[in-house]
Amino acid sequence: MRILRRKTAQRVAIEKVFTEHDRPLGVDEVLACGRKLVDSLNQATVYRNLKMLIDDGWLKRLSHPSLGTLYERTGKGHHHHFHCRKCNRAFEIPGCALNEEEAAPKGYVIEDHEIYLFGICPSCAKVTK
Amino acid sequence: MRILRRKTAQRVAIEKVFTEHDRPLGVDEVLACGRKLVDSLNQATVYRNLKMLIDDGWLKRLSHPSLGTLYERTGKGHHHHFHCRKCNRAFEIPGCALNEEEAAPKGYVIEDHEIYLFGICPSCAKVTK
């Protein structure tokens, strides 16, 4: 059932944007950066490609509580997200400090989880000090 | 700087919807249930009141990764959310199994966090078995 994907300049550009910026990105960022590589790049094409890449398992969509819909590369192992309230960016945080067995009362079957941390990132924390 | 709030039938209805349903609700649910109490209730009024209630600290907005924007009562203590993939509802899970000190590498200042659990809720789990 694998769908044939044609290797278009647009998708190559979109993939490159993700591999270059190693953090979750919004549609607007993907579009803006992608246009530097393929200047005809259209918003609808970005949306369509993001969906294809999700279907292919290359990207993952996430709903950030304050940045809205973001997309990030898959295959990076279990990790979570940190949102800096100063610079307003999302960071990936490796590892997981959640005790999944204790996370919900008996009866709930936990299959998966997402954690969003909020605060100040290292570079903003330096500036503040 | 406290803004004077008038006690309108619409807001009373919206508050009642939240106190009766003890779980996070979406705008559509608030509108539908609210109309049973005040049938002239308008969508714009719901949005405006949700915002007021958030400003007053009575409600909290949350971005659920798969249910979209939800609103819930504040003042219930620290808790997180469970999304049932069977019945597609959000539940509040009391307590917290996150070790906040180990949640991010050094340098990150964690002020706050949100956890979303995904799986099957107790009542759906029973049916499945």
Added chain:
DNA sequence: GTGTATGCAAAGCTTTTGCATAGGT
């Protein structure tokens, strides 16, 4: 050559806003 992907524009949603009026105080 065949059929998928693109660009453009229009349409769907969700959420916000302008404005005249209703209604709380």
Added chain:
DNA sequence: ACCTATGCAAAAGCTTTGCATACAC
């Protein structure tokens, strides 16, 4: 009476979709 809150409708995001054309294979 004053002035906030409401209802209605229009507008402003964000995302999807239809259609003719471009282009990957």
